[in-house]
Amino acid sequence: xxxxxxRAADFESRLRAQGSAYHIYHPFNRMLNEGRASxxxxxxxxxxxxxxxxxxxIKDAAILSNCPDREARRxxxxxxxxxxxxxxxxxGIEAWTRLGLAVGLSRAExxxxxxxxxxxxxxxxxxxxxxxxxxxxEAMCSSLTELxxxxxxxxxxxxxxxxxxxxxxxxxxxxxxxxxxxxxxVEQGLRVTLDYFQGPxxxxxxxxxxxxxxxxxxxxxxxxxxxxxVA
Ligand SMILES: O=C(O)c1cc(C(=O)O)c2c(n1)C(=O)C(=O)c1cc(C(=O)O)[nH]c1-2
Numbered sequence: 001x002x003x004x005x006x007r008a009a010d011f012e013s014r015l016r017a018q019g020s021a022y023h024i025y026h027p028f029n030r031m032l033n034e035g036r037a038s039x040x041x042x043x044x045x046x047x048x049x050x051x052x053x054x055x056x057x058i059k060d061a062a063i064l065s066n067c068p069d070r071e072a073r074r075x076x077x078x079x080x081x082x083x084x085x086x087x088x089x090x091x092g093i094e095a096w097t098r099l100g101l102a103v104g105l106s107r108a109e110x111x112x113x114x115x116x117x118x119x120x121x122x123x124x125x126x127x128x129x130x131x132x133x134x135x136x137x138e139a140m141c142s143s144l145t146e147l148x149x150x151x152x153x154x155x156x157x158x159x160x161x162x163x164x165x166x167x168x169x170x171x172x173x174x175x176x177x178x179x180x181x182x183x184x185x186v187e188q189g190l191r192v193t194l195d196y197f198q199g200p201x202x203x204x205x206x207x208x209x210x211x212x213x214x215x216x217x218x219x220x221x222x223x224x225x226x227x228x229x230v231a
Pocket of ligand 1: 056142143144145146147148149152153178217
């Protein structure tokens, strides 16, 4: 392998190693995926995560607004279409709302965000504000927690139907859609990151950005654990 490929492979493996701090290991998430959550805890999680879901296309639009590279924009814009929907596709936000209905929330209580905890909102705002202010390559890099997302979505698809038979299966469609969407997103995010962050200081910067994003997801779970308890 050439030195250039070696460097990229080594950098990518250090990015992937950060997955040990992913919220898949948070006690609140483990409770959800290991079948110990009550209907109230699941409803609390879905209602709070709605705040993250609606922020994602705003965050991606902020990245586009800072990005002078037309080719990069042509690819990145797909993320906004995925979440907002287009044509016949109602999109990810609507799929999340339907998850809310399937777990027993009303559309109104999902959409008016009455259950969203202050620290969840602050964490989500920190992500959107980072994307508004950072160079577009750094903001794209911060999406790389998605490297670890297919596994958490798959875990929900594999375990929730047995643990929570009261949830209508159609409600889990959001997770199914994300399996392919997240893999495609990651390809672009990684390409930009491996290309832009070169040299030890820049690589460390990318690792720090990824840690910042991992922390956002982690503290959202901390807030929900504090509000709804952990079994
Ligand atoms: O359910 C999850 O655990 C989870 C995590 C993440 C993530 O790692 O940021 C995303 C998603 N889901 C997700 O559904 C999603 O669309 C998404 C977009 C992004 C991003 O940073 O641009 N992260 C995530």
